[in-house]
Each structure stands twice: as structure tokens, then as C-alpha cells.
Amino acid sequence: MSLNKRKWFGLxxxxxxxxxxxxxxxxxxxxxxxxxxxxxxxxxxxxxxxPLSVIVSSSNPEILEVNGHQDEFKANxxxxxxxxxxxxxxxxxxxxxxxVIPFKSLDVNVMKDIKVIPGGQTIGVKLKxxxxxxxxxxxxxxxxxxxxxxxxxxxxRAGDLIIKIGNKKIKDVTEVAEIVNKMGKKKExxxxxxxxxxxxxxxxxNPLYDKKxxxxxxxxxxxxxxxxxGTLTFYDPVNHNYGAxxxxxxxxxxxxxxxxxxxxxxxxxxxxxxxGISGKPGEKRAIFVDxxxxxxxxxxxxxxxxxxxxxxxxxxxxxxxxxPIAFPEEVKEGPAEILTxxxxxxxxxxxxxxxxxxxxxxxxxxxxxxxxxxxKLLEKTGGxxxxxxxxxxxxxxxxxxxxxxxxxxxPTSGYGSFIEWMIRDAGMLDDEKLKAS
Numbered sequence: 424m425s426l427n428k429r430k431w432f433g434l435x436x437x438x439x440x441x442x443x444x445x446x447x448x449x450x451x452x453x454x455x456x457x458x459x460x461x462x463x464x465x466x467x468x469x470x471x472x473x474p475l476s477v478i479v480s481s482s483n484p485e486i487l488e489v490n491g492h493q494d495e496f497k498a499n500x501x502x503x504x505x506x507x508x509x510x511x512x513x514x515x516x517x518x519x520x521x522x523v524i525p526f527k528s529l530d531v532n533v534m535k536d537i538k539v540i541p542g543g544q545t546i547g548v549k550l551k552x553x554x555x556x557x558x559x560x561x562x563x564x565x566x567x568x569x570x571x572x573x574x575x576x577x578x579x580r581a582g583d584l585i586i587k588i589g590n591k592k593i594k595d596v597t598e599v600a601e602i603v604n605k606m607g608k609k610k611e612x613x614x615x616x617x618x619x620x621x622x623x624x625x626x627x628x629n630p631l632y633d634k635k636x637x638x639x640x641x642x643x644x645x646x647x648x649x650x651x652x653g654t655l656t657f658y659d660p661v662n663h664n665y666g667a668x669x670x671x672x673x674x675x676x677x678x679x680x681x682x683x684x685x686x687x688x689x690x691x692x693x694x695x696x697x698x699g700i701s702g703k704p705g706e707k708r709a710i711f712v713d714x715x716x717x718x719x720x721x722x723x724x725x726x727x728x729x730x731x732x733x734x735x736x737x738x739x740x741x742x743x744x745x746x747p748i749a750f751p752e753e754v755k756e757g758p759a760e761i762l763t764x765x766x767x768x769x770x771x772x773x774x775x776x777x778x779x780x781x782x783x784x785x786x787x788x789x790x791x792x793x794x795x796x797x798x799k800l801l802e803k804t805g806g807x808x809x810x811x812x813x814x815x816x817x818x819x820x821x822x823x824x825x826x827x828x829x830x831x832x833x834p835t836s837g838y839g840s841f842i843e844w845m846i847r848d849a850g851m852l853d854d855e856k857l858k859a860s
Contacts, residue, residue, distance in 0.1 A: 543762030607639020686721025
């Protein structure tokens with residue numbers, strides 16, 4: 424073959440390769456996953472779209488069947504491979520050309536079904552910290568006229584959590600003033616046990632006499648609780664677990680996450696809504712219906728919301744039966760719905776669009792960008808407002824996530840987190856099973 428002909432032949436082959444790379448068959452080959460996770464009741468179709476005859480086998484045949492087979496079988500890759508679990512466990516599906524040449528392999532992790540009842544109800548949140556939160560410093564005016572904050576001088580910082588004064592555990596701010604004044608009168612140095620950045624430290628401080636208040640003080644602003652409203656995301660009717668809010672509760676002054684000591688949730692009634700506009704997020708205004716009617720406790724406050732147990736199944740009037748959850752890799756761009764309250768205690772369904780999905784193999788917030796498209800919700804709220812956090816996101820009959828944040832400059836849009844991370848924090852899915860494909 425002449426040099427010129429070889430050049431034209433090489434160009435022809437290169438052109439064929441480029442053209443083939445844009446075909447659906449090539450894209451299916453490239454995008455064929457190396458591993459998938461499935462629930463027991465799920466069915467997946469895997470497409471290679473290649474005119475090849477292959478041998479398909481499973482390393483653990485009792486875990487699943489492929490195209491109705493549990494044993495080794497011959498398949499034509501022009502048609503999809505249908506994977507249907509039989510029980511939970513792990514197996515490897517191998518695809519071989521001529522029965523001997525490895526072509527593709529797929530690790531399959533089958534898990535027991537997880538189904539929950541989606542929420543949407545507006546809830547009141549009353550959270551008690553696991554100690555006394557330091558939210559700032561103030562100076563003490565002494566009899567000689569000198570002003571100073573002994574606590575700040577001793578190195579106590581805003582965001583610290585005081586768990587002990589001396590050997591006494593402290594859970595209420597009213598205890599602090601009494602103990603400090605008593606020890607100050609005795610001219611005793613106070614040893615504080617503090618949690619800072621998850622580490623326990625001891626700090627020594629000498630209380631000073633405040634001439635104006637006529638008490639011995641440390642020069643601290645402190646708080647032991649927080650309250651507000653949010654939205655219930657899901658309820659597990661089997662174990663009575665719940666998840667809500669979709670984001671962590673922080674102290675309003677320090678912006679530090681509140682470490683839970685105790686907490687309660689109760690039903691809340693939406694009385695009005697401040698509509699969101701560009702540059703100014705809107706807000707649900709709500710009141711606690713009955714502060715004596717506690718519907719659940721709060722045991723955890725994490726980056727993905729609050730979690731605990733509920734005494735009874737909440738009723739939202741829209742979806743009152745359990746539905747499956749979706750893994751992050753199952754969520755796709757396109758239409759979806761949220762459940763939330765915009766008046767009273769009535770849960771309603773509203774249309775949204777999932778604009779962007781951020782692949783996440785490990786727990787992280789802001790997994791998807793959503794946009795409100797429902798005319799009624801846009802008219803009433805302008806889009807996403809404060810208090811809507813935790814509203815469940817439903818797509819194709821599955822609970823896929825929760826509303827978390829609004830875009831300040833575009834209240835029609837915001838972030839959502841994947842439901843898997845909330846399910847994990849609720850203790851319903853093992854960490855080892857969270858490794859997404």
C-alpha cells in the first residue's frame with residue numbers, strides 16, 4: 424500500500440472512530456456502571472446496545488436474576504439486561520465474549536427495602552443544648568471603675584459549650600448566675616469544663632463583682648435553648664424514626680451547630696407568609712398549636728437536619744402510605760414535586776423542576792438545584808421561603824430529597840439535599856452501605 428493510500432486509510436479509520444464515539448452504542452458502553460446499589464423490590468435495566476452475543480453469569484446466583492436467569496446464560500446485548508433482586512447481599516455480574524473473554528463486570532449491592540411516609544407538615548422545634556452556649560462577652564464595671572470581662576480574659580470564646588462548673592453539670596442558664604455568685608463571694612477560682620470544636624478542655628476563671636448588678640459575674644452572654652419552625656421530611660412507621668429540616672440548627676449569634684441535650688417537636692400552624700423577593704428571602708410565620716402536645720423528641724442535630732422518634736404517625740392528607748426512597752444516583756434532572764404548608768396545617772403538593780444534580784459518593788449538602796414552577800406556590804410565597812426547609816422532594820413516586828436553602832437573589836430557586844443522607848442520620852442505613860456508585 425502506498426504512503427498516500429495509508430494516509431487516506433488512517434484518516435478513514437480515525438473518522439469511523441470519531442463517528443462511532445457519538446453513537447448511542449458507544450455512549451452506552453462508556454456509561455455502563457461498574458457498580459450499582461438496589462433495593463430488594465427494585466428492577467433495573469442495563470443497556471449496552473451492541474450487536475454481540477455474550478455469556479452472562481453471577482458470582483452469587485441466589486442474590487439476583489438477570490433476564491429471568493439465576494444461572495449462567497447466553498444473551499444478545501442488542502437488548503437490555505434486566506436485573507431483578509431475589510434477596511439482599513452482594514454479587515458480581517460478569518459479561519464475557521465467547522464465554523471466556525472478559526467484556527464487562529458489574530458489582531451489585533442489594534439492600535433491604537426502605538420505605539417511609541413523606542411529611543410536609545410544618546412543625547415547631549424546641550431544642551435544648553447539651554450545656555450552656557457562650558454567645559458573647561460583656562464587660563463588668565468594678566468598684567475601682569475598671570471594666571473587663573474575666574471570662575474573655577481567661578480565654579473563653581463565643582461558640583464554647585459549658586458543660587460543668589466545678590464538678591456540677593450545668594443544663595440551665597438560671598443555675599449559672601447562682602453558682603458563680605456563690606463562688607465569687609468565697610473568692611474561689613472557678614474551673615469550667617468546656618466543649619470546643621468537639622474537644623473537651625478546662626478553663627480557670629475568677630468571677631468579678633459587678634458594681635451595677637451587685638453580683639459576681641463572669642462577663643458572658645449565654646443561652647441554653649433555641650426555638651423555631653421547619654418542615655417534617657419523613658416518618659418511618661416501622662421504627663417510628665423521623666427526619667426534618669434538611670439542615671443543621673445553629674445558634675443565631677455564633678452560627679455554631681447546637682449540640683443536642685434535649686428537644687421536642689410539635690405541630691405548628693402557618694398564620695401568614697412574607698413573600699420572597701430578590702435580595703430578601705421570604706418567611707413562613709407560624710405559631711405552636713399546643714405547646715403541651717409534644718409529637719416527638721429530638722436526639723440529633725446534624726448537617727442534614729434534626730432526627731428523633733415520633734409517638735404516632737403524622738397525617739398529611741396527600742400521601743399517607745409508605746413510598747420508596749431513591750439513592751442519589753437515581754435522581755435525575757426534570758419534573759418533581761414538593762409537599763409543604765402555606766396556610767394553616769394543610770399539606771399541599773406543588774410542582775418543581777430539578778435543574779441540576781450534583782453526583783455525591785459521600786454525604787454532603789446541596790446535592791441538587793431545584794426551581795419552583797407551580798403558579799400557586801409562586802403567587803403565594805415567591806418560591807422557597809424560610810420555614811420550608813425540610814419539605815420532601817418526590818420524583819417518580821420516590822422520596823428523593825428535601826428542600827434546604829433558597830437562593831437569596833432568586834427566591835424561585837434553591838438547594839435540596841439527597842434523602843439518603845437524612846436516612847443515614849436517622850439510623851436507618853449502615854455507613855458501609857452508603858458508598859454510592
